[in-house]
Amino acid sequence: MKQRVVVYKKLPEHLNEQLRAEFDVTFFDRVNDGNRAAFLESLKSAHGIIGASLPITNEMLDAAPALKIASTVSVGVDNFDLDYFRQRGLMLAHTPGVLNESTADTIFSLILASARRIVELAEYVKAGNWKGSIGEAQFGVNVHGKTLGLIGMGRIGSAVARRAHHGFGMKILYNNTRPNPEAERELNATFVSKDELLAQADFVCLMLPLTPETERMFGAREFGLMKRSGIFINASRGRIVDEQAMIRALQDKTIHAAGLDVFEVEPLPADSPLLALPNVVALPHIGSATHETRLAMAELAVANLIAGLRDEKVPHLAV
Ligand SMILES: NC(=O)c1ccc[n+]([C@@H]2O[C@H](COP(=O)([O-])OP(=O)(O)OC[C@H]3O[C@@H](n4cnc5c(N)ncnc54)[C@H](O)[C@@H]3O)[C@@H](O)[C@H]2O)c1
Ligand SMILES: O=C(O)[C@H](O)CO
Numbered sequence: 001m002k003q004r005v006v007v008y009k010k011l012p013e014h015l016n017e018q019l020r021a022e023f024d025v026t027f028f029d030r031v032n033d034g035n036r037a038a039f040l041e042s043l044k045s046a047h048g049i050i051g052a053s054l055p056i057t058n059e060m061l062d063a064a065p066a067l068k069i070a071s072t073v074s075v076g077v078d079n080f081d082l083d084y085f086r087q088r089g090l091m092l093a094h095t096p097g098v099l100n101e102s103t104a105d106t107i108f109s110l111i112l113a114s115a116r117r118i119v120e121l122a123e124y125v126k127a128g129n130w131k132g133s134i135g136e137a138q139f140g141v142n143v144h145g146k147t148l149g150l151i152g153m154g155r156i157g158s159a160v161a162r163r164a165h166h167g168f169g170m171k172i173l174y175n176n177t178r179p180n181p182e183a184e185r186e187l188n189a190t191f192v193s194k195d196e197l198l199a200q201a202d203f204v205c206l207m208l209p210l211t212p213e214t215e216r217m218f219g220a221r222e223f224g225l226m227k228r229s230g231i232f233i234n235a236s237r238g239r240i241v242d243e244q245a246m247i248r249a250l251q252d253k254t255i256h257a258a259g260l261d262v263f264e265v266e267p268l269p270a271d272s273p274l275l276a277l278p279n280v281v282a283l284p285h286i287g288s289a290t291h292e293t294r295l296a297m298a299e300l301a302v303a304n305l306i307a308g309l310r311d312e313k314v315p316h317l318a319v
Contacts, residue, residue, distance in 0.1 A: 003309050004066070006042045008051030009073055012295060015302045022306065023048070030054075043067075050305045055079045061088065069308030073294075073301040075099060075155075077318045078210040078237060085319040092319040093304030096155060098296040099288035104159035106287045107235045110259030111148075111164075111203055113281045114231045116140035120278050141202075141229070141256075143168055149201025150174040151194065151218075152208035152236065153183050160205060161187045173197045198225035203233060210237035218242065223249035228256065235261035235287045247273050250280060261287050 005023040007016070008031050019025045026042040028035055031054050043049070043064040049056070052073040058081055061067065069091040070080065077094050085092045113119055117140045124130060124138070148164045150157045153174040164170035165187040172189035174180065175197050183189040198204060204226055208214050219242035226232065232255055234241055243264040249255045257279040263272070266285055274280050288297065300316065307314045 003047040004042075004045045005305070005309070006039070006046045006049045006051075008039060008049065008054055011050075011073075011298050011302070015298055018302060018306075019050075023309065048305050048309050050301055053079075057081075058084045061090070069093060069305060069314070071301045071305035071308070073297050074288075076209060076237065078239075080319075082319050090319070091308050091314060091317055093301065093308060093314050093316055094318045095297040095300045095304075096316055098300055099293050100155045100159045102290045102293040103156045103235065103287040104163055106261060106283070106289075107156070107160050107205060107207070107233060108163050110233050110235065110261065110281055110283070111205070111231070112143055114233070114257045114259035114279075115143045115203075119281050141231075143170070143203075145169050146202040147171045147173060147200055149197040149204045150189075151197065151204070151206050152176060153180045153189065154207065157205075157207035158183055158187075160207065161189055165189075173201055194222075195225055198222055198230075199227070201230065202227065203231045205233040206236045206240055208236050208240060210239055214240050216240070216242050218246075220245040220248070223254050226255050228253065230255045232258040233260075234258070238263040238266065243274075247277075250274075250277050257281075259283075261285055 002024040005019055005025045007025060008028045010029040016027065028039055031039045040063060043060055045066060046064050047066050048069045048071065050071040056070060056079055061084065067090060071093040072079065073095060075094050075096045077092060080092055121138060148170045150161055150172065153161065153176040161172045161183055165172055172187050173192050174183065174189050175192060175194045179191045206218065216239065218240055223245060246258065250258055259281045261283045262285055268274065268282060274282055288294065304314050304316055
């Protein structure tokens with residue numbers, strides 16, 4: 001009898017075919033109120049699940065007694081309770097590495113857009129407001145030669161630091177769970193305390209996983225320690241930041257601007273005060289969203305799943 005797989009994200013057709021050839025597969029492009037009951041029903045006999053952007057609760061896992069592996073099409077694993085996976089002896093696979101460069105590109109575009117007011121001024125032109133030569137009211141601030149403070153110097157943080165060092169001559173300060181000797185050797189990065197980083201950096205960029213330890217670790221105190229000219233960049237996870245404190249810091253000019261790809265609640269509600277702030281660049285969680293990278297992530301996630309179900313070595317296990 002074929003093992004059963006539940007797909008809860010739209011995958012490229014050649015990957016669907018690959019799965020169908022070996023498993024009995026149920027497909028959901030995405031799970032919503034209309035198909036949630038059918039999704040839960042399908043878990044009852046699932047040996048493997050693959051998808052993204054859906055919290056997989058312990059109640060769902062309890063309803064899936066045959067489950068061996070969950071494969072997420074993401075590097076972040078915050079949609080899962082890792083301790084529960086360990087307790088149940090389940091495998092959790094993810095897609096590190098293949099998205100480093102695209103995500104670092106997105107982060108750098110947030111740095112540039114926030115500093116040079118790209119979105120705000122592009123809208124100014126489109127609105128027909130460009131009627132004469134621009135003046136100080138439209139000036140931005142330099143990126144090249146400034147100090148970048150990275151909280152989280154892992155795979156993606158290092159890719160951001162490479163762009164900053166080699167492309168923009170920036171000085172790199174970082175804080176990380178442990179020192180990163182390669183970044184220190186190759187990018188002249190300096191390990192500092194979080195408070196020192198906040199006080200010295202012109203751009204503060206979060207590149208950490210969301211965990212019980214990092215949830216809401218960045219709040220009013222941290223914004224208060226940043227320079228008033230400082231620009232805050234977050235493309236890791238919204239819940240690492242106290243969003244209300246961030247809104248206050250932007251409204252009262254405790255900090256200069258923010259470039260954000262992630263939010264406490266996604267999609268960002270249309271009435272969020274963040275959307276009324278000219279000093280905010282907000283993106284719809286597009287860190288890794290290029291055709292090439294999303295394909296590579298989907299291929300890796302399928303390879304992880306298949307290996308797990310065949311009892312072979314899984315290329316990238318988070319648990
Ligand atoms: N916006 C997006 O689309 C997008 C895309 C990819 C990844 N992400 C997010 O980025 C995260 C990081 O991805 P990665 O592949 O670089 O992970 P990684 O594990 O390679 O790097 C994370 C780094 O954070 C450090 N860290 C953890 N807790 C810390 C703390 N409390 N203080 C200081 N440093 C700490 C770790 O030491 C590690 O070096 C993912 O978990 C995901 O949430 C978002
Ligand atoms: O964690 C990730 O891989 C990104 O947030 C894309 O979902």
